[in-house]
Amino acid sequence: MRELLEAVGENPDREGLRDTPARVARAYREMFAGLYSDPASVLERTFDESHEELVLVTDIPMYSTCEHHLVPFHGVAHVGYIPNSHGKVTGLSKLARLVDLYAKRPQVQERLTSQIADALVRKLEPRGVIVVVEAEHLCMSMRGIRKPGARTTTSAVRGMLQTSATSRAEALELIKGRR
């Protein structure tokens, strides 16, 4: 961080910047904490609930870091799944924990989206999964092409939410029609 500050023409020894490298290190430890967490442990506890239809949590706030420019991209994630018949249902908060875990890494939005979906497939063996992420990339807002407000939407669907148009349409309708 010292070298970076020097490289942009700053004096890392001036009062306001003296503690910045250590501060940034602490902030990065938090922003990239997901590199050191195991997604399997988030989904370890499951419940035997016989619910075989959609469970969907929408508008999960999401802050991540673009791996190309190391600036934030942020928005919301919608995560849903259809449990299987032998009753693997997870706690609702765990879906948000999973979003956090993958968001707190150097990321691209597409990978973030599919990693969330694939972790759910692996651990819950559900009949279907849908993940939709809507985000604004500061690397497109504050610099570069400078288009503040442009939103990127990515989705990942697995299982019957991929194969059944009716199930997918129902989930997308609930995501679109929220609030």
Ligand SMILES: Nc1nc2c(ncn2[C@@H]2O[C@H](COP(=O)(O)OP(=O)(O)OP(=O)(O)O)[C@@H](O)[C@H]2O)c(=O)[nH]1
């Ligand atoms: N697919 C994808 N691209 C991203 C994501 N975040 C940032 N990018 C893009 O990554 C690309 C990096 O392109 P480069 O040409 O290597 O970098 P750059 O010269 O800074 O590009 P500009 O942003 O166009 O100025 C840019 O087009 C970004 O918009 C993401 O999550 N997914």
Ligand SMILES: [Zn+2]
């Ligand atoms: Zn970027």
